[in-house]
Amino acid sequence: MERTFRQPLVMVDTALFTIRDEHLCLILARRQEPPFEGVLALPGGFVHIEEDADTAMAARRVIRHKIGFDAPYLEQLFTFSGAARDPRGWSVSIAYYALIPSSLLDQSQVAEALPAAALPPLPFDHPQIVAHAVERLRSKATYSSLPAFLLPGTFTMNELHRIYEQTIGTRLDKASFRHKILEQGIIEPLSDQFRVGAHRPAQLYRLASKALTPFERKI
Amino acid sequence: MERTFRQPLVMVDTALFTIRDEHLCLILARRQEPPFEGVLALPGGFVHIEEDADTAMAARRVIRHKIGFDAPYLEQLFTFSGAARDPRGWSVSIAYYALIPSSLLDQSQVAEALPAAALPPLPFDHPQIVAHAVERLRSKATYSSLPAFLLPGTFTMNELHRIYEQTIGTRLDKASFRHKILEQGIIEPLSDQFRVGAHRPAQLYRLASKALTPFERKI
DNA sequence: CCTAGTTAAATGTATTTTGCAAATAACATA
């Protein structure tokens, strides 16, 4: 195969969202090698074209290496490119974002989960990637069941409500929210299962199979 | 710079939407070189890392080469990758989609604009790219002013209405559509300009500056 | 000059969806 042009570095970077203390957080990794060795950054790595069927597989490898298991929700975000984004020269980074229920993370990993609103200075063009990822999550949250993937397998209506408010960043009416979510059928009640406490017990729900269907909208 | 891994081919492909005879169409190009020489395909090309600031610039170059001018609307779509998509081996294609007002195209180019619903067999993974692009356009049309970019600079309310119906694929109530579009402020009337005919003249509109703001939505 | 034909635009109204406030339910605990 003849190549009459130089070829760029191709890598993946991942924005891993989770919730900690009611705040939307990102899981960062301390870089093991130069450039920016020792600096906190988005987990990433090169695409291995001998092993990876596609770049999503590379992203899954990076995530598994970082948190030890697969993310319940993973989606390609945007591809960043150019000469300025990496000191090693012209490069392409296919960015992914994923949603990780904090219940699945152990303490050591949670230590590197920092609030998306107050991240340290990040290397490369990672601030841009984060901005895109937050924007995408916000946008999708308003018309899909995405935020539910930040919760563990079962959750109460109020937990779901709070997590939507967290990701969207605005208040949502409780009654309307409950009504709309139930009507969309993206979650289903676990019959006879409730979360107890010093108050009325709360119905437990789980994601329904049709959970990823976006809500219906009309012009 | 040392590289301990093979690097993939990096290219861009473009899905160029336009409207012809009230149908949503894609502009195709006959391939000039192997593989698939002479076959109709999405316009594309390699990313030239010596010239292109980023892959969007490569996409703009491809589009300018195909239709002779820049697209009024261009957006990155998705990045496709893998060993199977191109017979030359593992590759990455950053796909873009663009909206082209048919009024700007001359006849020769229009000849290669074929209905998105009835395309010939396409090479590589171009069918997948087309599916993604149509899906994205549909989705965005329901909550943004995107379809207006398929129209010439000035247009009537009914033309806009028809183009929304075309891209979304469903009927939309005329009165509600008019009301909602005007309320969103994405278009503005050209005072004292009307399209005449053997009937009541229609007010002409143009895209307002805030045209790209997505519509407001709520859970 | 009048009328039929045609498309644009506005209007009316029943229905549905939302926002907001309040009431009721179901506990644990003291």
Place this chain on the structure above:
DNA sequence: TATGTTATTTGCAAAATACATTTAACTAGG
């Protein structure tokens, strides 16, 4: 048994929507 606490439901006004109809503003043809 009363009290505090959170869950869930209810009620209603306001806004948005779907659907049907009416009115407006022209041209063309007699």
